Amino acid sequence: MSDAFDVIIVGAGIAGSIAGYLLAKEGLDVLVIERGNFAGSKNMTGGRLYGHSLEKIIPDFAEEAPVERKITQEKISLMTEDSAVTIDFNAEVLGRHPQASYSVLRSTFDQWLAKKAEDAGAQIIPGIRVDNLIVKDGKVSGVIAGEDQIESKIVILADGVNSLLAQKMGMRDELKPDQVAVGVKEIIELPQNVINERFNLKNAQEGAAWLFAGMPSAGKVGGGFLYTNKASLSLGVVCALSGLDDSPVPIPQMLENFKEHRLIAPLIKDGKAVEYSAHLVPEGGLNMIPKLVAAGVLIVGDAAGFCINIGYAVRGMDLAVASAEAAAQAVLQAMKQQDYSESALSEYVRLLENSFVMKDLKLYSKFPHFMENSRIFNDYPQLVSNIMTRMFVVNGTENLALRKKIMQEVKKVGIMHVIKDGIKGAYAL
Ligand SMILES: Cc1cc2nc3c(=O)[nH]c(=O)nc-3n(C[C@H](O)[C@H](O)[C@H](O)COP(=O)(O)OP(=O)(O)OC[C@H]3O[C@@H](n4cnc5c(N)ncnc54)[C@H](O)[C@@H]3O)c2cc1C
Incomplete structure (x- = not known):
């Protein structure tokens, strides 16, 4: 036949x-x-x-x-329950053809x-x-x-x-819990001009990509994400399956808490959630091929x-x-x-x-292991938030050099931990 x-x-x-x-x-x-x-x-x-x-x-x-939208703004935030420290990279080069990325x-x-x-x-x-x-x-x-x-x-x-x-x-x-993460996402509708204003975007062709670590995944391996679409936002949380076992916060609740955070709530205010989805993400890298x-x-x-x-x-x-x-x-x-x-x-x-597929997977092969470090999602967002607080709150009682304030905060996490994690991170990337 x-x-x-x-x-x-x-x-x-x-x-x-x-x-x-x-x-x-x-x-x-x-x-x-x-x-x-x-x-x-x-x-x-x-x-x-x-x-x-x-x-x-x-x-x-x-x-x-x-x-x-074509992404012309990259943001990364470290979040605690009540604070956020954000790096914002806004550049024309991000949207340059043919290397542009799109929501x-x-x-x-x-x-x-x-x-x-x-x-x-x-x-x-x-x-x-x-x-x-x-x-x-x-x-x-x-x-x-x-x-x-x-x-x-x-x-x-x-x-x-x-x-x-x-x-x-x-x-x-069969997939193992440390090889996959669970992602949940809402699509939240908002008028184009509101999105442009809230995200400081020139027009409805340009967009922002925003990743978050710390609070969104309740301190577990994972994070939050937000992408601007033409007339909606894609807002979600990803959490390693292995972390969900002992997490007191189930993943749908992580998303709810994330939406209520002081950084996020004003961005989605008056938005209408029109879609909810959940999906697995393969995150084991080279080890799960x-x-x-x-x-x-x-x-x-x-x-x-x-x-x-x-x-x-x-x-x-x-x-x-x-x-x-x-x-x-x-x-x-x-x-x-x-x-x-x-x-x-x-x-x-x-x-x-x-091709870049295997070359990049090999390049970042140590990263999944590096991420299995709870300090990245708990201690470091808190450390950065504490340093920022001590830098920016002026109350007349903190007459200490900035380097001393920083060292005091670093000591809370442990100087050796910070050094070791820094070196491991540098190798993993
Ligand atoms: C929360 C989350 C965030 C992500 N963020 C990004 C991001 O920002 N950028 C990025 O590049 N990637 C991201 N990814 C990963 C990206 O979405 C995937 O890598 C991509 O979708 C893989 O495409 P695929 O075609 O291989 O698989 P899929 O898109 O999953 O397609 C598989 C298809 O097979 C069909 N199918 C399955 N079983 C059967 C069957 N037995 N018979 C018939 N049909 C079947 C399914 O219905 C589906 O249509 C993210 C993933 C998640 C879950």
Whole structure:
């Protein structure tokens, strides 16, 4: 029997649609199966797409894609219950083409990307969940969805962080609590001009990205995020699954507390929460990368654990794009040679090794371990807040040199801790 499709892709997220687009463009018979009612309906992100990898595939994509705002302002805050210290970087260079980053809403962005794949010739079937893979003579040769079996020469797993299919194939172990974080997010509608004023933005094309450490995740490994969209804010909290076990504050409550903080409350005042979502984030870095290929099958995007969180930047979507591109190139080569064996498809791994995906994952491989330090989320936000308080509160009783005030505060955390953590942080980055 001849194969029904050249390639079946499971999942119409960013990785799946990019792979579908690139392969269909080259004339392959491609089927993309998505369990959601439409592409993006089940997907979530904090909100910022670093555009560099998509720019290579669809030059000037932001002119046609439903991106929200181009990020021209970066902010990072260390927060305690009642204070916040913020670094604010506002620069034209951040929005310079082609390295710009954009706030996005996945429900619209993913639909646009899926349409690109469809226009290139891919068939996209939404509303169907793939339950398993067909394996014949040790090679994956299609998918099983309910009663249906659909055959193909190659299957690409782009089914996201919780890839049960990769697990069923024995290519990945069950996720461990220290490899993933839970993210919850609200989309809060506000008029464009209110957002521009509150965030000091020139117009509705420019936007802000803001990351927070300390109070938002109740001192656990994690943090808060806020991205400005055209007429809404994406506001959320991420917390390592391992930290949630013994956290007295459940994650939905973390988000509520975050919204009430003196820094955040005025920014969302009179806003209307129109969407609430929750999702896992792969945060194990290099240590959670699964076996990426087997005969007839490749794994891309979050399903492969390709996500980097280094505190001041969260990146999964640019890695999803680049890994899908590498997979598509490997598949095209395999199709030419009519060789779908593991060794032929391993070209994917070689391409990834030479791309920023593996290079950056290796660069930041020590970071997830560095973050498992509760001082980062408790003691240091408090330390910085205490120093700021002693710098800026003038009451006539603190006649001490600033360096002495700082040393007194540092001693509360422990000088050796501060030095060691500083060195570890420098190595991890
Ligand atoms: C809270 C949070 C904040 C984040 N912030 C950022 C950020 O600011 N910037 C950034 O770059 N990244 C961020 N990320 C990471 C980023 O969102 C992911 O890396 C990215 O979405 C991965 O894309 P993907 O296509 O691999 O997977 P997904 O977007 O998860 O797509 C997987 C698709 O597969 C479908 N699917 C799953 N199983 C099946 C099945 N059995 N059958 C059929 N379909 C299936 C799903 O419905 C889904 O559409 C964040 C993630 C979270 C959760």
